[in-house]
């Protein structure tokens with residue numbers, strides 16, 4: 189395989205729309221950076237992200253999360269066979285075991301739709317986060333890209349961007365504003381982590 193390029197693998201879930209996946213792909217293309225999305229793991233046969241993969245020519249691979257040990261084994265094989273440099277979680281909600289992270293021996297990144305350490309932890313995902321932010325009448329929220337470790341949302345932060353919430357009248361409006369920021373934050377953070385991990 190070409191050692192002068194980086195290869196990333198993406199893990200998604202049944203809830204993933206693929207908007208971050210697309211933003212990542214576009215950012216690397218537009219900036220002409222040597223990063224290839226080697227595969228996208230989908231965990232539901234009808235996940236909306238599949239259509240996006242097909243449209244943009246990204247290989248998607250179905251792996252069930254019914255048995256997490258089997259899931260992790262399969263992803264570890266993919267990481268090794270494809271010589272993956274970094275794993276990106278894009279809407280993947282299950283916890284990855286400490287053993288998996290250790291065996292993978294490459295960085296795994298996640299994006300959280302809030303300003304961690306606030307509004308993180310178990311159960312804090314998707315609309316749950318935005319509902320809480322809205323309920324607390326926060327004046328700002330944002331997106332946080334962090335390394336994944338064995339505790340939900342507690343890994344080292346790589347990049348965090350804020351967005352003002354003036355005029356937001358519902359959790360849905362908060363979500364919309366945050367998603368826009370997510371799309372601007374994830375790819376630069378991945379690029380930063382790739383370079384930290386392996387110099388080309």
Ligand code: GRF
Pocket residue numbers: 203204205206207208209277278279280299300301314367370
């Ligand atoms: C994003 O909101 C992200 O914060 C969370 O999962 C969602 C995925 O959305 N981790 P999409 O599939 O990228 O549109």
